[in-house]
Amino acid sequence: MVKGPQTAEINLDLVTDILRRIGKKPIIFNRPVAGYVVSRLQVAFQREVYWLLDNHYLAPHDLDEAAIWGLALRMLS
Numbered sequence: 001m002v003k004g005p006q007t008a009e010i011n012l013d014l015v016t017d018i019l020r021r022i023g024k025k026p027i028i029f030n031r032p033v034a035g036y037v038v039s040r041l042q043v044a045f046q047r048e049v050y051w052l053l054d055n056h057y058l059a060p061h062d063l064d065e066a067a068i069w070g071l072a073l074r075m076l077s
Helices: 009-021 037-054 060-076
Strands: none
16 A cells, blocks of 8 residues: 555555455555555566576576575475
């Protein structure tokens, strides 16, 4: 969620409460930015993957292994 310069605090609280009641975990940006939190992180991650592959630092299989056995395990905990 993004609070605009004219958004009343009571409206932000109301929407946050509604989202929590339906099982969501609202995240509130301090300033407007394009995209959602996870989407922005995913794009940054994807950009780095392509850079590593395009510059021949890793073979695709090795990158997959690193993601599966390194990154994925961290996300499970």
